[in-house]
Amino acid sequence: QVQLVESGGGLVQPGGSLRLSCAASGSIESINAMSWYRQGPGKQRELVATITSGGKTVYAGSLQGRFTISRENAKRTVYLQMNSLKPEDTAVYYCNVITGPPRVGNFWGQGTQVTVSS
Numbered sequence: 001q002v003q004l005v006e007s008g009g010g011l012v013q014p015g016g017s018l019r020l021s022c023a024a025s026g027s028i029e030s031i032n033a034m035s036w037y038r039q040g041p042g043k044q045r046e047l048v049a050t051i052t053s054g055g056k057t058v059y060a061g062s063l064q065g066r067f068t069i070s071r072e073n074a075k076r077t078v079y080l081q082m083n084s085l086k087p088e089d090t091a092v093y094y095c096n097v098i099t100g101p102p103r104v105g106n107f108w109g110q111g112t113q114v115t116v117s118s
Contacts, residue, residue, distance in 0.1 A: 001026045001027055002024060002025070002026040002027065002028055002097065002099060002105060002107045003024070003025050003026050004022055004023070004024050004095050004097060004107055004108065004109035004110075005022065005023050005025070005109065006020060006021065006022045006093070006094075006095050006109040006110065006111065006112040007020070007021050007022075007112065008020040008021050008112065009093060009112030009113045009114045010113075010114070010115070011115045011117065012085055012114070012115070012116055013116070013117070013118050014085060014086060014087060014116055014117075014118055015084060015085065016085050016116070017081070017082060017083045017084075017085065018082050018085065018114060019079060019080070019081050019082070020036065020079065020080040020082070020093055020095075020112060020114075021077060021078075021079050022034070022036075022077065022078045022079075022095030022097075022109055023075065023076060023077045024076040024077070024097050024107070025076065028076065028099055029099070029100070029101075029102065029103060030053070030099065030100060030101060031053060031073070031076060031097055031098070031099055032052065032053050032098040032099065032100055032101075032104075033050050033051065033052050033053070033097075033098045034050070034051055034069075034071050034078035034095070034096070034097050034098075035047060035048070035049065035050040035051070035069075035078075035095070035096040035097075035098075036048040036049050036050075036069060036078070036080045036093055036094070036095060036096070037093070037094045037096055038089075038091035038092065038093045038094065038114075039091055039092050039094070039111075040088070040090060040091040041090070041091075043091075045094070046060065047060055048060055048063060048067060048069075048080065048093070049063065049067060049068075049069035049080065050069070051069045051070065051071050051078065053073070055071075057069055066082065066083050066084045066085075067080060067081065067082050067083070068080070068081040068083075069081075078095060078097075080093070082114070085114075085116045086116060087116045087117060088116075089114065089116050090114060090115050090116050090117070091113075091114060092111040092112065092113050092114075093111065093112050093113075093114050094108055094109055094110075094111045095108070095109035096108055096109070
C-alpha cells in the first residue's frame, strides 16, 4: 500500500507564488515517474509536469517557465514551485506516482486546492 500526502495549497493573489509538496510512504521498492496534475472547475484533469527517476522533466507547454517540478528521492517527495500565478491556475492539484520496478503501481494523492484570486 502506498500513501501520498500533499501539502502547500491555499489562496494566493495573482502574481504570487506557492510551493506544493507530495510525500510518498508505504510499501515502495522504487519510484519511477512523479507528476502533478490539476483539475480546474468544469474542466478535465490535465498534466502539469512530470519528473522521471533520472531527473528528466516534462511540462505542459503553457506552464513551462512559471512552474518548476523537482524531487528529493531520499525523501520520496516531489515538489511543484508555482510562480506568477494567474486566476486560470485555480484548480485542485493532484500528485501522481508511478512505482516500480519490479512491481509497477499507479497512485494518486487526495488533491490540494489552489485558488488564485484578489
